[in-house]
Amino acid sequence: MKYKSVFDIIGPVMIGPSSSHTAGAARIGRLARTLYGREPKWANISLYGSFAKTYKGHGTDVAIVGGILDFDTYDERIIQAIDIANEHGMKIRFIEEDALTDHPNTARIQIGDDKGELELVGISIGGGKVEITELNGFELKLSGHHPAILVVHNDRFGAIASVSNILAKYEINIGHMDVSRKEIGKMALMTIEVDHNIGDHILHEIEQLPIVLKVTKIVD
Structure with a gap:
């Protein structure tokens, strides 16, 4: 270990x-x-x-x-x-x-x-x-020991790719990702732990995605 x-x-x-x-x-x-x-x-x-x-x-x-x-x-x-x-x-x-x-x-x-x-x-x-x-009510796995964002979004195809593409554009490496939903096609929660703190301008860009309802940042 x-x-x-x-x-x-x-x-x-x-x-x-x-x-x-x-x-x-x-x-x-x-x-x-x-x-x-x-x-x-x-x-x-x-x-x-x-x-x-x-x-x-x-x-x-x-x-x-x-x-x-x-x-x-x-x-x-x-x-x-x-x-x-x-x-x-x-x-x-x-x-x-x-x-x-x-x-x-x-x-x-x-x-x-x-x-x-x-x-x-x-x-x-x-x-x-x-x-x-x-x-x-969403199941997830969040340690609180790494910078992370929680993305509440509509459960639609391409949601994960849309958020991941923005992080990739700013060279933000994903350490752990977990997605949970209560019901198909309804609301879902994306939990993403990353290697570095994410700037507010990146969060704002994610929030502008049509499928995103809310973004919360957890700073290490």
């Missing part, structure tokens, strides 16, 4: 006792915040498996809320994240789930306000690394 850095072995710089239950949880929460694009007014956080059993002792609760507040894993404000969220008027509810999941460290986060909602499922796979496995 190859490691990019020493932090892949000893874990990330973080607040809390556990890279899986604290740092990973914070990253899941922060990815939810990034994808939502703003601070929500409420959050329902469902915890499964090991998360549900140990979340208070390991700081999983404050870590997820800290992530939703856009705090990084090493931000000391994570310790007071729930109090800070309350001060901001955010309503938070934790739900301990009994259902079995594919991974023991699983969280389902629902956040929203009067303008819209977002729901995602994330797993903490160890060493502070995470994967997002579901977003608003």
